[in-house]
Amino acid sequence: AQTVTQSQPEMSVQEAETVTLSCTYDTSENNYYLFWYKQPPSRQMILVIRQEAYKQQNATENRFSVNFQKAAKSFSLKISDSQLGDTAMYFCAFYGTASKLTFGTGTRLQVTL
Amino acid sequence: DTAVSQTPKYLVTQMGNDKSIKCEQNLGHDTMYWYKQDSKKFLKIMFSYNNKELIINETVPNRFSPKSPDKAHLNLHINSLELGDSAVYFCASSHNRGVEAFFGQGTRLTVV
Numbered sequence: 001a002q003t004v005t006q007s008q009p010e011m012s013v014q015e016a017e018t019v020t021l022s023c024t025y026d027t028s029e030n031n032y033y034l035f036w037y038k039q040p041p042s043r044q045m046i047l048v049i050r051q052e053a054y055k056q057q058n059a060t061e062n063r064f065s066v067n068f069q070k071a072a073k074s075f076s077l078k079i080s081d082s083q084l085g086d087t088a089m090y091f092c093a094f095y096g097t098a099s100k101l102t103f104g105t106g107t108r109l110q111v112t113l
Numbered sequence: 114d115t116a117v118s119q120t121p122k123y124l125v126t127q128m129g130n131d132k133s134i135k136c137e138q139n140l141g142h143d144t145m146y147w148y149k150q151d152s153k154k155f156l157k158i159m160f161s162y163n164n165k166e167l168i169i170n171e172t173v174p175n176r177f178s179p180k181s182p183d184k185a186h187l188n189l190h191i192n193s194l195e196l197g198d199s200a201v202y203f204c205a206s207s208h209n210r211g212v213e214a215f216f217g218q219g220t221r222l223t224v225v
Contacts, residue, residue: 033212039154043201045216089154095212100146100169103156 002027002094006104013082014112020067021077021107023092032096034068034075039106040088048090051075079109087111116140117217119204125223126194134189134220136204143209144168145187147179150201150219162187163209194224 003026013019025034036048051059051068058066063083067076079086092104117138126132138145146169147159161169162181176192191198204217 043219043221045203045205045219047213050213091156098169099144100158100161101148101156101214102158106154106156 002029002096002098002102004092004094004102004104006092006107008107009105010108010110012110012112013079015082015084017082018078018080019082019109021079021090021092021109023075023077023104025073025075025092025094025104027073027094027096029096032094034066035093035095035101036064036066036075036077037091037093037103038086038088039091040085045091049077082111084111084113115218117204117206117215119202119217119220121220122218123221123223125225128194128196128224130194131190131192132194132222133191134202134204134222136187136189136217138185138204138206138215138217140206140215141208142206142211142215143184144207144211145181145184146205146207146214147187147189148203148205148216150203152200156203160187160189191222194222196224198222199224 005024032053034051038046049061063080089106091106093101144163146161150156160179165181178190181187201219203219205214207214
């Protein structure tokens with residue numbers, strides 16, 4: 001079974017600074033997808049970014065980018081120019097042949113003035 | 114025009130009661146899911162339906178019974194509610210077991 005590990009329960013960053021959230025996963029599959037979801041206090045699950053394992057190029061969405069290291073099974077999220085609205089729980093998730101999302105335990109990110 | 118909508122958003126009930134949570138999606142998807150988020154924010158899949166057929170049934174107590182009357186609806190019925198059932202329940206949908214899942218806003222269930 002796949003496992004997803006987020007080793008940082010909480011992080012804090014100042015507005016306009018850059019922060020990196022870590023995620024590692026374990027799988028024997030070769031083709032899969034990785035995601036970062038954001039859950040603000042409203043509790044809505046919002047897709048931030050996705051990465052296909054067969055693509056070597058790291059995905060980027062505006063201020064959000066990932067560092068995908070397939071051999072190391074690492075998938076970190078970098079948030080540039082942090083904004084107060086980025087304050088949320090961030091979940092790393094794996095999707096493979098089981099056709100379901102397996103989530104990490106989440107990282108609570110606080111953006112401060 | 115909410116894509117995935119759940120009702121109710123909040124549900125407070127006593128132990129031993131039976132309750133249902135409804136989910137509807139208007140995205141034309143044929144796969145729907147129920148996820149549970151516990152008090153520590155951990156999210157885990159419970160069930161998945163594809164074209165009204167049960168595809169995934171994780172180790173969930175028999176008191177939980179999903180029902181999919183059609184592709185656009187997936188309801189969750191819970192019998193004999195227990196304190197430990199208190200959680201946020203998320204419905205989600207995707208196209209043909211597709212990768213990208215769209216989530217509803219969640220139902221916070223509190224059992225007292």
